[in-house]
Amino acid sequence: MAVFEKGVIFEGVDTADSSCWSLAAYQARGGYTALKKLIEAQTPQDEVIAEIKNSSLRGRGGAGFPTGLKWSFMPRSFPGDKYIVCNSDEGEPGTFKDRDIMWFNPHALIEGMIIAAYAMGVKRGYNYIHGEIFEVYERFETALDEARAAGLLGERILGSDFSFDLFAHHGYGAYICGEETALLESLEGKKGQPRFKPPFPASFGLYGKPTTINNTESFASVPFIIKDGASKFLEAGKPNNGGTKLFSISGHVNRPGNYEIPLGTPFATLLEMAGGMKDGKKLKAVIPGGSSAPILPGDVMMDLTMDYDAISKAGSMLGSGAVIVMNEDVCMVKALERLAYFYHEESCGQCTPCREGTGWLYRVIHRIENGLGRPDDLDLLTSVGNNMAGKTICALADAAVFPVRSFTKHFRSEFEYHIENKKCLVDHKWF
């Protein structure tokens, strides 16, 4: 676990200090003053939401949807139960930022969720945590106990009329539960199979009640925005791309880990922060936003800045900020085969185009990699992909198709070479 550069969420957090995650440590660095400020001033809910809107905070889970706008969709006059849910089901290959947030600074997330509950008039919330990081789940539960004991959660928070309680729920090995409606199904104790939308969670969410779901990093950015102001957050990034963002860097760099840097930072700078390319090898390709984001050639990446708009203009997605770096020794067929296997394994099986299509993609790529590729296999991959993308309930099918399309577009010659010569164009080495 490693956090290197720091911005909004990790500012002042001494990750080398084993108690940096505690309530006392969080309060010592100004934690919970944003919440106290709201409660003491009895700030109107609209003002809190306006502040989040002004900050240009965009959803950090992958979609980049404006957080303030999402909060405004919650029917505030709804008479019955309403929920907020945090999506900490971080399983997108390449992404490992929420784990570090909850491990080193869980109270930032808790305070962010309390403020969200205040703004939307919600009394109960859940944090759905990826099952594989069970030790993080246990620490988060301890942090919740601390907050409860200090009167920051539960009935009449800090002596006010506002009550809210928050609980942790763990997954147990299903990538699909990172999809928000699959997550809700799972939270209800069912198989994590996505729901058809509409209705959207804001009107029909957890237990059929209005629900707002945000990513861990989005919620954890909220205390800063309320404490220091939307403009300070916005200034930390670039217009329409407010704030700093956590980038998880993995693959062939000298210092893999999390980097919290202003949106709009050049990729070249980020690569340098991560210690540059391992063993001085040449950069071949980068997946800039988690395994579902289209891959980009290294030279294209070197000219890009890391923000939603720039990456999207180049034909990929900033996604969750997971940057997977590959050097010249990687065979692109082999790399894609690995991802195709993952989506095939993780398809929930509900929609036929995805259940069957992910298997087709994997098997065709597998046979190309193993010297059994046929001349029309690249056309077959395109055809299968076209019958999957946009034809299913959730985006997992699209997520499986994007890498196939982008790998075969940017590195077509490697695939063709494989089919013709029954072997890799490069002398493949994983690391």
Next chain:
Amino acid sequence: MLTTESLAKIDREVAKYPAAQKQSAVMGALRIAQQEKSWLSTDLIEFVANYLDIPPIAAYEVATFYNMYDLKPVGKFKITVCTNLPCALGGGVAAADYLKEKLNIGFGETTADGKFTLVEGECMGACGDAPVLLVNNHSMCSFMSKEAIDAKLAELDKLGN
């Protein structure tokens, strides 16, 4: 079928959810049951379902959908190794090959002495720490070089005696 300690833990899970939504506790309850018994037999799944007042099939659906539940006996130590792309680039595949060689088993197999089961896992959300292993679902081991794997296996081997 479960100890009072496990049942108390399940009760704490149930208390997290609205009274009419006991089914929400099924994931936690199955995890607690598995922690005690090491794997989930059909009888155990049914027991959990009855404890939560939900149909056995509802609990069985959950147990079969999520891949960290074990529906067959596993070794004393189940080692899951991530071989997904980001981990592979950080030595995950090499770590898996080394484990297979050291334990002399393939994925999905258990050593003859019943101590170790090796499983190929998918993304654990810890790619920066590759190679990553998970021991018995809950204990994550980071930066598992050959030397670190040797040390870990020796430690577990001793614990398993």
